[in-house]
Structure formats: structure tokens, C-alpha cells
Amino acid sequence: MAEGDAGSDQRQNEEIEAMAAIYGEEWCVIDDCAKIFCIRISDDIDDPKWTLCLQVMLPNEYPGTAPPIYQLNAPWLKGQERVDLSNSLEEIYIQNIGESILYLWVEKIRDVLIQKSQMTEPGPDVKKKTEEEDVECEDDLILACQTENPVKALDFDISESQPDRRSTFQAHLAPVVCPKQVKMVLARLYENKKIASATHNIYAYRIYCEDKQTFLQDCEDDGETAAGGRLLHLMEILNVRNVLVVVSRWYGGILLGPDRFKHINNCARNILVEKNYTSSPEESSKGLGKNKKVKKDKKRSDH
DSSP, X not given: OOHHHHHHHHHHHHHHHHHHHHHGGGEEEEETTTTXXXXXXXXXXXXXXXEEEEEEEOOTTTTTTOOOEEEEEOTTOOHHHHHHHHHHHHHHHHHTTXXXXXXXXXXXXXXXXXXXXXXXXXXXXXXXXXXXXXXXXXXXXXHHHHSSSOTGGGOOEEOOXXXXXXXXXXXXXXXXXXXXXXXXXXXXXXXXXHHHTOSEEEEEEEEEETTTTEEEEEXXXXXXXXXXXXXXXXXXXTTOOSEEEEEEEEOOSSOOTTHHHHHHHHHHHHHHHHTTOOOOHHHHHHHHHHGGGOEESSOOOOO
16 A cells, blocks of 8 residues: 555544544444445434435545545435535535545535525524634633633543443543643643543644644644544544643453544543534634644654
8 A cells, every 4th residue: 555545544544433423323334445424414413304414435535635425315405406515515625625524514514404494494593602602712711821820721621431341431621722731731630640540641632823823733642552643633623722632541451442542532522512612614614724734732653
């Protein structure tokens, strides 16, 4: 296998793991070897009015130089509506050539379904409120970094533990706006004897630098080879910013194989969603475009 193909294959695998963590039962593997998948997308998970199935096949050249091959399946999707949706997906690909785009495609389709649903029954405009809350939250974080004793930045949230075959996984999350805070939060976490005794403490963080409009980001495997990179990839797809996620694993003596990455990503995704760090697809699109100008905080080896 050529080096380029190997890199593409790793990026595809990381994206597939992230999508499975994000969408759970909505994500279905049709043919693992041929990289064919199906995502069931609805306007509302609890009470769906409109549903569409997006089937994708990932060619070897994706995401580097070729888009996913896709099919839109819905009995109601016809004529101009189908053409418009296809054009939207192709536009997203053109704007993000070389990037992982499946998340953006799924959320674009969900947006279209929600708009279609609201045309018959308008819903409350809650989006504006969320954006305003996010702005206030960001101001608090910057203030926390500027103070001499940034206590707020040392607060961290802990998820429920996920056990599997005697291994236990648990995620920890903290807001951070500078690398110094990352070190302070990690030091505070490791003061907890249980966390310090974990077999692996995998972490990744992303900090948005407003002045340069770039992300400062990095990750650590802590002995769980490639886990940090996969965690960071999930955070890139979700376009989270100004946050550190640590996933602790206590090994129970039974090898889990690739399932361990699934648990790490699921833990991380759950706590990011719970604490409202996941952004809208429009912001994700902007963020992905800027990922090409990412700075690494310190050198790390890619496995």
C-alpha cells in the first residue's frame, strides 16, 4: 500500500469511528470492506415527520482528492428538491476539499428536513438564544484566563463511567483558552488518585486563537496508541473550541481490540454534547476550512 493510501485509509477509519460515535443507531455499516455506509437522517429523532437515508461509499482517494460516492434515498425526494439537495452537498465538498465532510453532509440534510417540517408547522426560534449564550460563555473563559487565579478554568466536569469486559472508561472535560490552563487542569485532575491510577489518560484539546483565526490543538495517547489522534479527529469534526477532554481507561485484563476506540469516542462525544460544546453545522463548515491552518502546541508522533 502506498504511503498516501495508508494516510487516506487512517483518516477514513478515524472519520468512520467518529461518525459511529456521533450518530449511534442512525449509522449503519452496509459493507465494511467496500466502505459502504448508510445514515438515517430525520428532522426530529423523537417525532420524525421527514426521513431520508444517505448511502455513501468512500473511495480510496477520499478525503484527499475525491468526494464520497453517495445516493439519497427517500420516496418523497423528487425533481427540483433532489437537484437542490445534491447541489448543496457538492458545494460543501468543493468548499472543504481534502477535509472529512460526512458530518457536514448529514447535518446539511437534517437542516433541509427541519426547514421542510417548519414550512407546515413553524417552530420557536431557539437558535439565536443558543448563540448568545455561547458568546457569554466565551467571554467568561477569556476572563478566566486573564485573571491571576483562574479558578473557573480549573473546574472540570466528569461523565458517567462506561464499563466493558472489566475495562472502565470515563471522560473529563474542562474549558481552556490557553496551553497554560491545559497543564493546570491536567495537574488538578491527576491530584485525584483514581484518575492518576488509570491505565491510560488520553486527552485532546482545541483552543481557538481569535486574532489569527486558527486553532491551537494537540493530543496525547498516554500509551493507548493512536487514541489521542482519534479523539482529536472527533473534536475537529464536531468543531469544538476552547475545551480539553480527557478520557481515562482502567484496563481490566481483557483486550477489547478496536472497541476501545469506540468507547473513548463515545465517552468524549457524550460529555461534549451534554455540556453544549457541539456547534451548528454552519460553524463546523467555517471551522473545517480553518483546520488547514492548525498549529500544534508541541510535536507529537502520529501512529
